[in-house]
Amino acid sequence: MAPFEAPSFHDIRSAAARIAPHAHTTPVLRAPELDVSAGASLFFKCEHLQVGGAFKFRGACNAVWSLGDEEARRGVVTHSSGNHGAALALAAQTRKIPAHIVVPEGAVAAKLANIERAGGILHRCAPTQAAREDACARVQHDTGATLVHPYADARVMAGQGTIVLELLQQVPDLDAMVVPIGGGGLASGCTIALHALKPDARLFGAEPAGADDAFRSLQRGERITNVVPHTICDGLRATIGEPNFAILGAHRVEVISVDDDATLAAMRLVWAELKQTIEPSSAVVLAALLAQRERFAGQRVGLVLSGGNVDLDAIPFIRR
Amino acid sequence: MAPFEAPSFHDIRSAAARIAPHAHTTPVLRAPELDVSAGASLFFKCEHLQVGGAFKFRGACNAVWSLGDEEARRGVVTHSSGNHGAALALAAQTRKIPAHIVVPEGAVAAKLANIERAGGILHRCAPTQAAREDACARVQHDTGATLVHPYADARVMAGQGTIVLELLQQVPDLDAMVVPIGGGGLASGCTIALHALKPDARLFGAEPAGADDAFRSLQRGERITNVVPHTICDGLRATIGEPNFAILGAHRVEVISVDDDATLAAMRLVWAELKQTIEPSSAVVLAALLAQRERFAGQRVGLVLSGGNVDLDAIPFIRR
Numbered sequence: 001m002a003p004f005e006a007p008s009f010h011d012i013r014s015a016a017a018r019i020a021p022h023a024h025t026t027p028v029l030r031a032p033e034l035d036v037s038a039g040a041s042l043f044f045k046c047e048h049l050q051v052g053g054a055f056k057f058r059g060a061c062n063a064v065w066s067l068g069d070e071e072a073r074r075g076v077v078t079h080s081s082g083n084h085g086a087a088l089a090l091a092a093q094t095r096k097i098p099a100h101i102v103v104p105e106g107a108v109a110a111k112l113a114n115i116e117r118a119g120g121i122l123h124r125c126a127p128t129q130a131a132r133e134d135a136c137a138r139v140q141h142d143t144g145a146t147l148v149h150p151y152a153d154a155r156v157m158a159g160q161g162t163i164v165l166e167l168l169q170q171v172p173d174l175d176a177m178v179v180p181i182g183g184g185g186l187a188s189g190c191t192i193a194l195h196a197l198k199p200d201a202r203l204f205g206a207e208p209a210g211a212d213d214a215f216r217s218l219q220r221g222e223r224i225t226n227v228v229p230h231t232i233c234d235g236l237r238a239t240i241g242e243p244n245f246a247i248l249g250a251h252r253v254e255v256i257s258v259d260d261d262a263t264l265a266a267m268r269l270v271w272a273e274l275k276q277t278i279e280p281s282s283a284v285v286l287a288a289l290l291a292q293r294e295r296f297a298g299q300r301v302g303l304v305l306s307g308g309n310v311d312l313d314a315i316p317f318i319r320r
Numbered sequence: 321m322a323p324f325e326a327p328s329f330h331d332i333r334s335a336a337a338r339i340a341p342h343a344h345t346t347p348v349l350r351a352p353e354l355d356v357s358a359g360a361s362l363f364f365k366c367e368h369l370q371v372g373g374a375f376k377f378r379g380a381c382n383a384v385w386s387l388g389d390e391e392a393r394r395g396v397v398t399h400s401s402g403n404h405g406a407a408l409a410l411a412a413q414t415r416k417i418p419a420h421i422v423v424p425e426g427a428v429a430a431k432l433a434n435i436e437r438a439g440g441i442l443h444r445c446a447p448t449q450a451a452r453e454d455a456c457a458r459v460q461h462d463t464g465a466t467l468v469h470p471y472a473d474a475r476v477m478a479g480q481g482t483i484v485l486e487l488l489q490q491v492p493d494l495d496a497m498v499v500p501i502g503g504g505g506l507a508s509g510c511t512i513a514l515h516a517l518k519p520d521a522r523l524f525g526a527e528p529a530g531a532d533d534a535f536r537s538l539q540r541g542e543r544i545t546n547v548v549p550h551t552i553c554d555g556l557r558a559t560i561g562e563p564n565f566a567i568l569g570a571h572r573v574e575v576i577s578v579d580d581d582a583t584l585a586a587m588r589l590v591w592a593e594l595k596q597t598i599e600p601s602s603a604v605v606l607a608a609l610l611a612q613r614e615r616f617a618g619q620r621v622g623l624v625l626s627g628g629n630v631d632l633d634a635i636p637f638i639r640r
Contacts, residue, residue, distance in 0.1 A: 027347050029369065033437075048595050049349065110592070117353075268632060272430070275368050275597040275628035308595035312588060318638065 004243040007158035009196035012189060015062040015158040016165050022061050022094045023162075026050055028170045028302075031273040038289055040296045043171045044270075045163060048278050048308030052114060054235075055160060055306050056087035056150075059185060062159030063148040064091040072097050074144035079104070079125070079132035082111025083235055083307050084150040089120030100145055102135040104128075108234050110311045129225075129239060151185030152241030161189025164197065167302050174201050175299035178285040180306050181205035181214045181255055182236035184244025190304075191251040205248070205255040206288035208233045208263065214240040215255040218248060232260045232316050235281030235307060256288035263287045264317040270305070279310040324563040327478035329516035332509060335382040335478040336485050342381050342414045343482075346370055348490045348622075351593040358609055360616045363491045364590075365483060368598050368628025372434060374555075375480060375626050376407035376470075379505060382479030383468040384411040392417050394464035399424070399445070399452035402431025403555055403627050404470040409440030420465055422455040424448075428554050430631045449545075449559060471505030472561030481509025484517065487622050494521050495619035498605040500626050501525035501534045501575060502556035504564030510624075511571040525568070525575040526608035528553045528583065534560040535575040538568060552580045552636050555601030555627060576608035583607045584637040590625070599630040 007015075026046045034042050047055035064076060075098035078088050085101035092099035101120040103112060104127035115122060125135040140147055148156065163186075168174065177194060179186050184205075191203045207215050210231035217224045223245045229237035240248075248255075260280075267283035270276055285303040289296055327335075346366045354362050367375035384396060395418035398408050405421035412419035421440040423432060424447035435442060445455040460467055468476065483506075488494065497514060499506050504525075511523045527535050530551035537544045543565045549557035560568075568575075580600075587603035590596055605623040609616055 027349075029347075053595065271597045272632055275373065277591045277595040277597050312592055312638070315635070315638070318632070318635070 005154060006243060006247050007154045007161065007189065007192060009192060011154065011158040012161040012165065012193050016162040018065045019058055019061040019159060019162065022051065023058055024050055025166055028167065029274055029276065033273045034269065038296065039293055040289070040298060041300045043174070043300065043302045044274060045167050045302055045304045046276065047163065048276065048282060048305050052083070052087045052090045052118065053307055053309045054083035054087060055163060055186060055304065056084045057090060058162050059156035059159030059189070060084065060087040060091040060148060061094065063153060063155040064095050064097070066155045067146060071146055074146065075099060076148045077136055077139045077143070077145040078102065078148045078150060079136050080150050082107050082115070083309060085120060086111060086114035086118050088148055089115050089118035093119055098145070100139045100143065102132055102139065104132060108309065108311050110309050114309060151183030151238065152243050153185070156185050157189040159189065160186045161193040163304060164190050164193035168197055171300070171302060173300060174198065174302045176202045176204060176296060177302040177304070178204045178206050178289055179304045180236055180281055180284050181207040181240070182281070183238035184214060184240045184248055186304065186306065187253055188244045188247040191248065191253050195251055203251070203253050204288065205253055206284040207255050207257050208236050208284060209257045209259045211237050212257045214248065215257045217245055218253070218255055221249070233263060233281040233284060235279065236284065256292055258284055258287040258291050262291055266290060268317045276305065277308050277310060278305050279307050280316055282306045282308070325474060326563060326567050327474045327481065327509065327512060329512060331474065331478040332481040332485065332513050336482040338385045339378055339381040339479060339482065342371065343378055344370055345486055348487065349594055349596065353593045354589065358616065359613055360609070360618060361620045363494070363620065363622045364594060365487050365622055365624045366596065367483065368596065368602060368625050372403070372406045372410045372438065373627055373629045374403035374407060375483060375506060375624065376404045377410060378482050379476035379479030380404065380407040380411040380468060381414065383473060383475040384415050384417070386475045387466060391466055394466065395419060396468045397456055397459045397463070397465040398422065398468045398470060399456050400470050402427050402435070403629060405440060406431060406434035406438050408468055409435050409438035413439055418465070420459045420463065422452055422459065424452060428629065428631050430629050434629060471503030471558065472563050476505050477509040479509065480506045481513040483624060484510050484513035488517055491620070491622060493620060494518065494622045496522045496524060496616060497622040497624070498524045498526050498609055499624045500556055500601055500604050501527040501560070502601070503558035504534060504560045504568055506624065506626065507573055508564045508567040511568065511573050515571055523571070523573050524608065525573055526604040527575050527577050528556050528604060529577045529579045531557050532577045534568065535577045537565055538573070538575055541569070553583060553601040553604060555599065556604065576612055578604055578607040578611050582611055586610060588637045596625065597628050597630060598625050599627050600636055602626045602628065
């Protein structure tokens with residue numbers, strides 16, 4: 001395998017141009033009540049209003065439109081608990097090429113429905129990292145499709161980084177940003193873009209305590225891969241990628257770990273005050289900020305609401 | 321009592337200038353899945369993201385800032401099942417004057433909390449039109465406060481009509497608009513503004529079948545006041561106002577009546593596809609459009625999502 005090359009800021013700018021015909025410029029929303037609770041000025045970047053209901057469309061779309069024509073024709077393949085899968089299927093649709101999505105058992109029904117609705121070809125597998133990768137390799141072998149990894153992929157990272165370009169146009173004077181961390185694709189793209197455009201602003205990752213491999217990896221200075229995820233945040237169960245770990249470490253990104261109760265309380269707050277139907281994986285950013293509010297006191301903070309694909313028959317903050 | 325004078329288009333323009341320092345320009349959102357279901361291009365005007373979580377702030381704010389200084393000092397009073405009450409309290413706050421809110425028993429807890437949070441002074445009464453009006457009269461007598469009626473008030477109507485000015489700047493080429501009807505303040509302001517700016521575009525009212533006094537009144541050509549409301553749409557239980565009835569009749573506004581099941585299905589669709597936490601009274605507009613989709617086929621339709629103050633402990637489309 002060729003050595004991994006992290007995307008440059010130039011790659012992120014190119015990604016922005018490449019996805020512009022297909023992706024939405026998502027709005028930034030505010031809620032005075034949340035500012036009061038936080039003691040800071042919060043700017044919520046609404047990626048749950050992105051095509052497919054999650055930021056993942058940016059990276060998937062950049063990857064799909066980075067392919068040569070010949071390569072593209074054979075299609076794309078990925079493994080995903082949901083949002084990246086739906087995003088890749090939607091991105092493939094914009095280029096009229098097939099998308100194979102390997103889905104672990106136990107994925108959220110609303111997300112599977114999104115993949116199928118987008119014309120993705122589902123391949124089911126056991127919910128382990130190894131089973132996902134095996135199934136992907138099989139599809140690659142059988143079809144010649146190009147793997148678009150959900151996060152350990154420079155084209156994907158570059159696509160996710162376009163959020164920062166957009167957010168800083170909407171809110172130029174941010175002191176900090178908070179993004180959720182699963183495999184680290186979003187955080188990688190965002191830290192590269194933020195470092196280039198606003199080197200004084202800090203990027204924080206928010207991670208569920210029950211899947212805190214990024215937190216522990218960065219603390220120890222060594223990538224930990226044996227965490228068995230146990231969290232309600234179904235989008236954040238992946239293990240941090242190798243290149244992602246390297247990029248976050250090099251940029252000294254700090255991770256704040258929060259337990260699911262705090263995340264559910266934050267999710268409810270966003271629904272009630274911001275009136276946005278976000279999924280648990282989005283709510284970790286507010287939970288992280290509220291958990292360490294003294295660090296953000298008086299600051300202008302951008303928070304990425306990463307997705308809104310929640311199962312309305314099983315809203316997790318509602319006791320049944 | 322002086323004869324009622326409907327607001328002119330000029331009054332609506334003045335209202336827009338008057339409320340501009342205090343009110344939000346709310347975003348317009350779209351969802352391709354909903355366009356497909358409807359067979360039309362839908363533009364959702366997000367008044368649930370207005371100050372206080374409902375369009376009501378526009379009318380209340382215009383009324384509060386229309387008062388002379390002397391009059392203003394004595395405060396304002398209204399009766400409201402919730403959103404208008406909170407809106408008036410918030411508007412009064414912007415002018416640092418007292419707001420007395422008469423609230424019928426049985427109002428939604430989230431809405432009462434909003435009134436109190438905004439510094440409104442609560443006065444409880446029985447849930448009938450007569451009890452509300454009596455309680456208001458008592459407060460007026462005791463305090464000298466000015467009554468700001470939730471809908472039968474020209475200043476309130478003019479404030480609500482500013483939605484149309486904004487929406488047509490955001491989406492100039494609309495064929496039709498759909499707004500919820502309770503007392504008819506929103507519909508009155510909107511039809512006057514729409515008639516002035518875009519006389520070919522039609523305004524439709526959407527009303528719960530269990531509180532269809534506007535529907536029946538306009539059909540019969542005579543105001544019906546004896547409907548006992550029975551609907552999940554807590555914001556639409558009021559009886560259509562006398563001046564409102566006259567304005568809607570003169571503008572030939574057509575009302576579409578929908579049952580609560582259709583409204584709940586539409587509410588769920590908005591949560592799932594548009595990712596917006598709206599209250600039942602907002603969802604009637606989509607329910608009405610879907611109930612008569614052949615009339616809107618291929619058209620560009622603006623739908624006002626009127627409010628988002630829903631009790632998350634009792635989400636009505638979720639069976640417990």
